[in-house]
Amino acid sequence: MTAALPMTVIAGYLGAGKTTLVNHLLRNAEGRRICVLVNDFGEIAIDAELIEAREGDSLTLANGCVCCSIGGDLFRALSRVLDRVPRPDHLVIEASGVAEPARIAEVARAEPELSPGAIVVLCDAETLAERLAEPLLARTLGEQIAAADLLLLNKCDSVPPEPLEALEGLLRQLNETAAIKRVTFAAASVEELLAEPARHTPRDQSATQSHEALYERWSWESGRAHPVDKVEEALAALPDGLLRLKGLLVSDDRASAWEIQSTGSRPTVTRRRVPPSASPGLRLVAIALRGKLQRDVLDRRLAGLEQEELV
Amino acid sequence: MSETKVFAARKIVTMDPRRPVASHVAVRDGRILAVGAAAEVSAWGDFPLDSRFADKVLLPGFVEGHAHVLAGAMWRYLYVGYHDRQDPKGATHPGLTDIELVIERLRQAEAALPDAQTPLIAWGFDPIFLTGERLNRHHLDGVSASRPIAVVHSNFHLLTANTAALSLAQYDPGTQIVGVALEDDGHPHGELREFAAMFPVMRRLGIDFGALARSAEGIRAYGEVARRCGVTTVTDLIADLEDGDVRQLLEITGEASFPVRLVPALNGHAAPAYETAERALALKHLSTEKLRLGAVKLLTDGSIQGFTAQVNWPGYFKGPDHGIWNMAPEQLYDTVDNLNGEDIQLHIHVNGDKAIDMALDALERTLGHHRRPDHRHMLQHCQMAGSAQFRRMKALGVGVNLFANHLYYFGDQHRDITLGPDRARGIDACASALEHGVPLAIHSDAPVTPMGPLFTAWCAVNRQTASGDVLGEAERISVDQALQAVTLGAAHSLKMDDEVGSIEVGKRADFAVLEEDPTACAPEALKDIAVHATVLGGEATAP
Structure with missing residues (x-):
């Protein structure tokens, strides 16, 4: 055999x-x-x-x-x-x-x-x-x-x-x-x-x-299109523990859009074509292992960005 | 030009609203020349009258929009199912309602085998309907201790083998293989579940479903299975269609004695999307009057009764969620986009509501940029579709072929085990489909359930389960609507409604010849109407 x-x-x-x-x-x-x-x-x-x-x-x-x-x-x-x-x-x-x-x-x-x-x-x-x-x-x-x-x-x-x-x-x-x-x-x-x-x-x-229970997800959505450099600044040093952050910024006149991506501590921001269905504003999603997501830090950063605009 | 002739019938139910009922139909060159009363038909000339169906009722030949060649090919093996079933030769095999009857049938077949080595192989067995002890190797060892025996279950995902067959696969006491069921003392029980555990036994016993489905004998038997239940156009809703297969199909369907038009759908999982598209387009051009090629079949999830369908919240009622994908979501989006882009018709298998969502997402994406006003894409089975999904289908121009036979065969299981009483009432929602203006067909998925359009129509009309319960009265449809779904509705689902599906001038002269009038009988009696014969292209078919 x-x-x-x-x-x-x-x-x-x-x-x-x-x-x-x-x-x-x-x-x-x-x-x-x-x-x-x-x-x-x-x-x-x-x-x-x-x-x-x-x-x-x-x-x-x-x-x-x-x-x-x-x-x-x-x-x-x-x-x-x-x-x-x-x-x-x-x-x-x-x-x-x-x-x-x-x-x-x-x-x-x-x-x-x-x-x-x-x-x-x-x-x-x-x-x-x-x-x-x-x-x-x-x-x-x-x-x-x-x-x-x-x-x-x-x-x-x-x-x-x-x-x-x-x-x-x-x-x-x-x-x-x-x-x-x-x-x-x-x-x-x-x-x-x-x-x-x-x-x-x-x-x-x-x-x-259930693997879904292993993760936590954080998201942010704002109808206001902050200037891209301000957004970059707010996200410059991300809190530890994030596995992934991803986002899209669309200008008020819908003439420009930027994609925000990060697998580490510093996000990269790149210009992209404006998606046909996208409305002006900023949308962000982050994923971390359960227990490792510092929501408050992220919330504060983004809230700070909104405040700044109002002043 | 062939001779013109006129069929006279007790009644002709045309499914053509302009002329719903007639008594005579004239046929020339395989097509319908005239329909109406004797005088109207003879206005075309004085043609020979064929009165062999004078006391019968003619309907358009039935169209089975979702079935498989295995429904014919499996008859090479012994049938041991719970429900009565007619074989290709017309003999009815009574359902075996307890294990003793199954054993007895196996014993008779074993005794009739010519030598001591030929394995005994049976199919159609379904333990879900049997109470008492589960079929095991000891039962089968009682039939023969030396001859290998395998009983393939009706879902094709399980088989039960005797000790002789288990030994060939070296399944010994102490075997630890997922899918090889064991008794308390560690000996194999006999039941083998899923591909891995079944493979060694199937290989050694020569059981090869793929080879069966492409055998000439199997294809011819399939034609007979269809003919006997009044079907004149039948699908084979997933086929590899390699060059040799197509040559053979052209040859067999080209025989005058082959009694049906065959519509195979190309397996969309065997090659990358662009190659599948190329193949489908090439095949389309090989189509003949009796072999219609060009559509593609895609599979998303599994089955509800196998707990492999993809089900949205709140999930399965009782039992584990083993939901599977046959294609990754992105791959489905990409494949659907590629094929729709080439204007290829798609039949997409979806059972659970999560899979329906995914298929609709895929179609919505592609139809946004590749607009195809009459794409005729079909969701097949689509058992858990709800109102919102029917509205999406309507908006996207998608049709649905619902698995009406499930109401009877698995309705009790869906109510008690898989989905629970609430969602079970809404399965195979024929009335909702029609109410939302979604083109409707209904099917048997033979060999999963027996082919029989009058039975399928009965299921959609009565929604009665095997135990006699009525599952979701609100989703019942009328007899006319159900007959429409197994003729013109199914023809529409195959892009053949300009050719078959109703008795109208210019269409092919394909008829189902019935003993009784389904539009006049009690709705509960629909399934009991006997099929006397079929006519294909103006010629009465014969076994």
């Missing part, structure tokens, strides 16, 4: 870097014949000279790797991989952005011809906190993170160290045991990633906590 085929699952929301990681794995396979099941080939960036054959829903590379499309039928895709002669050395499944990776990974525990590798979940450091606070996504993303054996915090080059630590704290709250690694361009060590073991116990999908 042939040895069981090790299977690793890559998950993460849209834009977290799953495809970048798949490309990275295929380029750095170093002699391993990896078979990757992807949702679509569209973004698989393989130099033409490395492609040996393209046939229907599979792509064979010169280095021995294969990339196959799931095409909406995981049963068929997985059966075909197991029927391949010779068997690949390692199977990697790229889950869709809203998939529950634990459900997919479980098949490697159930199927005798597969052996379970890690669930690798990518998180976009720039947007993670915001995504987790979106009511439509909170549970799905929280479950993805909770299911991980390895969490890759991606795009770390574009986020300052302080919020990165806060994000790691956030990930730790959602998943007590997974290894957490900071990466850029999803460039993780291929050897480590494929060798990362799965948890020994089955994942209980029914035990999901």
